[in-house]
Amino acid sequence: MPTESRPDVKPRPTSTHPLHSPDFYAGDPYPAYRELRKTTPVVWNDTTNFWALTKYEDVRFVSGHPGLFSSTKGITIPDPEQPEPVQEGNLIFTDPPRHRQLRKLINAGFTRRQVTLLEPTVRRIVADIVEGIDPSREYEFAEEIAAPLPTRMIAEMLGAPPEDWERFRTWSDAAVGTADPDIEMDSLVALGELYEYFTALIEDRRSGRVTGQDDLLSILAAAEVDGERLTDADLLNFSFLLLVAGNETTRNLIALGTAALLEHPDQLAMLRSDPSLLTCAVEEMLRYTSPVTHMARRATADVDIRGQQIKAGDTVVMLYGAANRDEEIFGPTSEQFDITRNPNPHIAFGAGEHACLGAQLARLEARVMFEVLLGAYPSIELTGDVTRLRATMVPGVKRMPVRLKASV
Template structure:
């Protein structure tokens, strides 16, 4: 098993990536759960080049059937995967244009007051429940973005626990037939939930994103039911899971670097810059989702053959010493800071402005309301939330006030 998939590798992959950038910047690895080989790119230039290269595709229906079966691209997973993140142009362009209207700068800025209220209430609730401390993940980092995206989509806040259970399952490796069956059952639950929600909004439209997507039209096109389900799945998962990790990792970085925390408290004008550094230094997404070569492509000193899978490590690229001076130093005032934590090219994260706003408000609220917050457990006891490479996340973050 490659060191990246070990417990130590999941806890802290940065030393492994540092070695790979120096010795094997493009390396083929066997994914241990589905026994699928893939190429991993770790240098900034190679990652950004691949992400904007049209010779790498994301529409897995273009793969031979046997390759799709190896990746378990069937059934509920195929339905949930019918969204813009798994599409190539021109489908990608059509799907993205239909959703982009919901994430304009004006709409995102209009959410500022509501996000601030949610953040303040979460801190107040945590202190009222236990004046000594809390688990930052379950009591703040998770409920903040999931409440925002749920309200934006128009789904009940009472369903948040189901979302957390579903997404946790879907990001857990399935090694056995029993685990795979559980994974499929969870995917089917997700599918049924969104199908019922779509039908309710078709019958009784509301002022929410689900109703907007049901009615959305661009150049005479509408989203099919399958595309609607896939898009809602993507928006819900991407709309909260990554921001959970951004807030958690960012606050952990501030606790790891008290001098930078003091610098930020003394100069709140650095908040936006600090969030950009959190994205670079300890970003919420470790790797992109899979792409595959549409033809033989030379990149990173290797030839990636047609239909072979490839991942770009955003986490590694953003610590590339050739791109960022003193790359392993956490600097809340770093300028310039052209990280690729939100991806690059046509699949650049559509929700980046919302994630940035949520993180700025979250960090400001926590520093102001809980100025003496510190880790409540030894740093080495913090567990990764998943053994998969996709997310850079902690399962829990116990803190003392």
């Protein structure tokens, strides 16, 4: 029977845009983001039931209050057809104080010094990729040029042998592309194979069969903070997180960054003429393309955001791509791709407690790749349409045909 309306409860403003759909993120969501920032910056999706945030300061607010907005119930846009893939104990699904303890231990492998030490390895891998390019044929840029770098880098970091690198990419694609019909491997099968593989790597290090290694798993297995060490389950969870987060995001930063340069030939020409802009250009690629579209949190108490009452138990989705083009932060050129933008306080790597642990490594990989690739090939021509993976969180580049020429 109908219930009496309560004048103190505002109706939730709902969006006409399909913010729950993989197709929305695989297309061009930016016009919708712009409209929502102006009209309903805190908006309810009544198809799969979540609040979407499109303003920069609101995303930072949620990111900075893990006590109010929990990661333990899931971090992705709700999908009624698939259970939320929560991995209890995994860094990305934990809240303080456990999150801080885990992060402190894992930081041993991601100090500034450790990342600096990885640069020769990054340069060797990039040189292998670029030197192997045949200018006489067309390439699928994302698959053949962008993807091998993070895949090989992570495999080497974890101490996996070269013959296993391609399996890493297959597992990673299956883990993030669950909604895409072109991904043949089932995500649960991929997850099972991943855990089985990483369990063997960890056992090798714990048993002493592999010793004297300086790979990340060996460093983390030996890391100790305040008398505490990472358990085998912790190492297993982190290995999975590193593969999926590090591989997909860096691959798509490189592919989407290249697409942005090709769509803005004036910016590409400026970068070629002044390579000192490379560091700044990578930051603008991160802001402009936002390879990770969102993170979700669960409200633990009632909280007001821009006059909208978020109830305890509500899911809140932080749309990074919308926040990274917020006019209040990035000014009247927020929708423009500008490789000289400075300052550039984007939040493509998240913010607060859960800011991306591997952000500096991703920046290093992208910087070296663009430095070497643009130096070797004065001409990069897009020869077909760029198509994206059907995914809500990381709608990566699936097809991006290009030709590379050593002379203009």
